[in-house]
Amino acid sequence: MISMAGKAIRRWWAVFTLPTFLAFVIGFLVPFGMGVWLSFCKFTTVSDAQFVGLRNYARAIQDKEFLRALGFSVALTIVTTVVINVAAFAIAYLLTKKIKGSTIFRSVFFMPNLIGGIILGYIWQLLLNGVLAHWARSLTYKGIYGFWGLVILVCWQQIGYMMIIYIAGMQSLPTDVLEAAAVDGANGRQTMFRIIIPLMMPSITVCSFLTVTNGFKLYDQNLALTNGAPSNTSEGLALNIFRTFYGRVGWEGVGQAKAVLFFILVAVVAVIQNRLTTSKEVEA
Incomplete structure (x- = not known):
């Protein structure tokens, strides 16, 4: 009924x-x-x-700054995806153990995710420039400085968020499987790589998807931290598209073509990553 x-x-x-x-x-x-x-x-x-047909796409592909921004975003995405997921997984694993004050630690690690990207960019700009000042350098001295500055900023902001997802996944792991492994004499390394990680693949899929897409879409942190300086060598794809559309007269169509290419790139990479990680998922 x-x-x-x-x-x-x-x-x-x-x-x-x-x-x-x-x-x-x-x-x-x-x-x-x-x-x-x-x-x-x-x-x-x-x-x-x-x-005008494909003229905008031809100009976009031939734009050296766009290709440089593409390489910058790809490298940034690879580094941050690996660092964020490894660090978040490790912290989540530790905080699911019986550690005194684990709830407080979870809140502390999650807090950076609540701060806006522009504010984070300016905060880390002051901090990193203060450190680099000892060597008479700044984030805008070379593009590599801006790159690693963004890596630090993005990882610091997102590790806590991914940690929460990993904690939820670990808390839902079947205890009978873990107990059976302990009874069979599996050591910590075997339990981690043969049981916990395979069973955690759904959480890894979600976190990998988020970190990959966030890495490519990064804009406000990039704008506040370096604004692409020096000479746009620390400029990601999103910032490059914005500059093309609003900063170069007569290039509005090229900027829009870049945006479409950007969408296709992120969609393809996200689908490939999702399929690769999903194929490794196992049923509990």
Whole structure:
């Protein structure tokens, strides 16, 4: 039998679904479709767009600054994804043990995630420039300084968030499997790599997806920490697209083409990463 609530849902589902669907269409699908169309046009406003074919994409691919920003974002994403997930997993593993004050430690590690990216950028700019001042250097002295400054900032901000996801995964591990491993004489290393990590793959999939996409989409921290200096050598993809669209007259269409390429890149990388990690998941 269908309950009264079930009958009401079946009768009035469109009333509850339609507003959200319309908001999704108006707020996402329509602007996305217009953005794809404008990437094939030369324009300064939406009303004066003139179709130019693939010219914008050709200029985007030939732009050395865009290619340099692509390499910067790829390297940053690889480094931060590895560091964040390894550190977050290790901290989560320690904090799921019976450690005095573990709840406080969880809160402390999570707090950086609550701070806005712009504020974090300026805070770490002061801290890192203060350290580098001993060698008469600053974050804007070389692009490599800005790169490692961003690595430190991003890892410090995101480790606590990923830690929470890993803690939730570890707390849901089947205790009977772990107890059976202990009875069979498995040591700590065998338990970790043959039982815990395989069973934690769903959490690893989620955290890897988040860190990979966050690495490519990084903008506000990049803007506040170095603003791409010196000479845009510490500029990521998102910042490069913003500069192209708003800072180079006549390049609005190229900036839009870069944004479409950026979307495709992140989508492809995220799908590949998700499939690779999902294929290693096992059932408890």
